[in-house]
Amino acid sequence: MAVRLGYENVYRYAEGLQDWKEMGLPTESGQISLAQPSGIGAPGSALFQSGLLLTLVGVFFGGLALNLTPCVYPLIPITVSYFGARGTDKAGLLAVHSLFFLLGLAVTNSTLGVVAALTGGLLGSVLQHPAVLIAIATILVGLALSFFGLWELRLPGFLTQAASRSYGGYGGSLFMGLTLGVVAAPCIGPFLIGLLTYVASTGNPYLGFMLFFTLSLGLGIPLATLAFFSGKLDRLPRSGEWMIWVRKLLGWVLVAMAAYFIKPLFSSHLAGIILLSAVILAAGVHLGFIDRTTGTFRVFGWLKKGIGIALILFATYQIISIVSIGAGVAWQPYSEQLLKKATSVEKPVIIDFYADWCAPCRELEQITFHDPEIVNLAKNDFVMIKVDLTRKGDSINEHLLRQYDVRGVPTVVFLDKEGKELSQLRVLSYVSPSDFLNRMATIPGAGS
Known part of the structure; x- marks a missing residue:
């Protein structure tokens, strides 16, 4: 799907179509062939051109990573036991329970995403002011500090108790999905708030729905899948310090989001990219070499260093590429x-x-x-x-x-x-x- 905004070879991804319409500007939309170029710099699809697909993939893997945090990982045996207690050996019925669980999780998160986008859209030009961008970045860094272990997000006890109640039938599976976010809030809350802040800044409900629906899939699919393999749970790595490392990884994701928000404050677009690259470089050094977290399985040490090296190499490549092209036009x-x-x-x-x-x-x-x-x-x-x-x-x-x-x-x-x-x-x-x-x-x- 491509959207032509008045001129030949000028494309904006379909997700932004509503924004352009709201400004009263002419638009045309239609299907394009992936075998034909859709404009300079596009690999054949406006979706790929915008980076939206890459963003969705990143959010999905973020959801997968949330399963490895100290608040969610211990819930895996509980969730699997819940499905096993449904009293059925039929895979079909178990699959329906899993789908209701995923539906509940998706409804909660997707609703949050849409509401955040609609509310953020009302802010309009307020989100353009430097003071507001700095405040948002500060909040995101504060949330990152929670993942780094400097403070902990806690919900009122009555919410946790209400979410922990057990209900039977398919409604119980739906309710379990609806309330998973409440039970795991101390770990996933900062990440959700950071993503909500980003969605609110775009004011795009379609993007909000897609991002949080994708996050729900990343968070819920492993839990639902493991319900079919309850006998294999003993092969899962034991809970331990390695989950603290995963939290720190997500903390650096929030720091990168903070850098993204203050990027417009730089007169040069490339300066903002250098800032993001510097954050990624710092994350690689910290996660791969400075952090002393140990794991309960042998591969963890190699995995930790491998991810750290990959981040360092990527950030170094970005910085060298930008520095090598020299100074640009002073806008x-x-x-x-x-x-x-x-x-x-x-x-x-x-x-x-x-x-x-x-x-x-x-x-x-x-x-x-x-x-x-x-x-x-x-x-x-x-x-x-x-x-x-x-x-x-x-x-x-x-x-x-x-x-x-x-x-x-x-x-x-x-x-x-x-x-x-x-x-x-x-x-x-x-x-x-x-x-x-x-x-x-x-x-x-x-x-x-």
């Missing part, structure tokens, strides 16, 4: 005063409409806007402005979309010295450095 945030100043000093203006989820935008940023000739010409002869459309709700951005008739991203607008657009130069997809440089050179006064 400034949009303001009316900046445009007036450009007109007064008779400098042409380039406005880049950008979003993090846009693959061609990232390609422009990392290749074209880091070309030395473009960087030099932009510094001396142009006023460079970037409009970040990653998050919706900013009234100024919505005004600019209409003012410049922006129907998709990337869109790069060229204004002459008098502030009038040179529409024939407008960029609507990825262009090479030489192509972009030629457009800059055609503007009167540039490069003189």
Whole structure:
């Protein structure tokens, strides 16, 4: 599924279609063939282009990892025993009980995701303010400290008691799934809150549903599957310190989410990527080498070091890749005063409409806007402005979309010295450095 936002070869993933419609902008949607390219930088599908599939896979594995925390892992024998006590040896009936359990878990988490998205969407431009982003990042780091063992999230006793009650029949299996999150809240609560915060910032209920439904599958499928193999439970690793290491791993996930939230505070998009890479590097060093947690099975030590080394190598590769491309164009945030100043000093203006989820935008940023000739010409002869459309709700951005008739991203607008657009130069997809440089050179006064 691809969505064309007004211009040829300008794609945004289908998940963002509702956002664009709410801004009153024209859209077209339709099926595309995976055998044909769907635009520069896309591997054949808008879903893959946006990274949504990778995000869902990551959330699913996050759900799997939650099963290995100290609060959930001991529940595995209890859950399996519960299914075994249903008094049936028929695999079909046992499967129905498992499905009701998964349904209960999915209903709880998916509802939380949708509500968080709808509530977060009401915040609108509030989520654009630096103070709010810093506050969110601080909360996420605080939740991460819970996973690191510095404090523990506790629920009121009456909630835990209510969730621990036993009910019979399929309704009992459903109720067990509904309340699993309450019983395991001390371990999974910080991770859920962190994910809820991210979903709230997007204001997208569809994304909220997909992420939390996927999380439920990751958390619930192992429990439901083990119900069919209750005789194999003695082969599971014993509870021990290794589960503390899993909690620390999830803690670093929350720290990475905090870094993601403060990324917009950096003037350079690449600086934000370096920050994320630094967090991953620190996580690899801590989890693989500094942490002294021991396991009850031999493979744990090798597994711990292997994951640490993998994180270090990935982060190092990212940092080296970014540093090697050198300095990029120095962008400034949009303001009316900046445009007036450009007109007064008779400098042409380039406005880049950008979003993090846009693959061609990232390609422009990392290749074209880091070309030395473009960087030099932009510094001396142009006023460079970037409009970040990653998050919706900013009234100024919505005004600019209409003012410049922006129907998709990337869109790069060229204004002459008098502030009038040179529409024939407008960029609507990825262009090479030489192509972009030629457009800059055609503007009167540039490069003189």
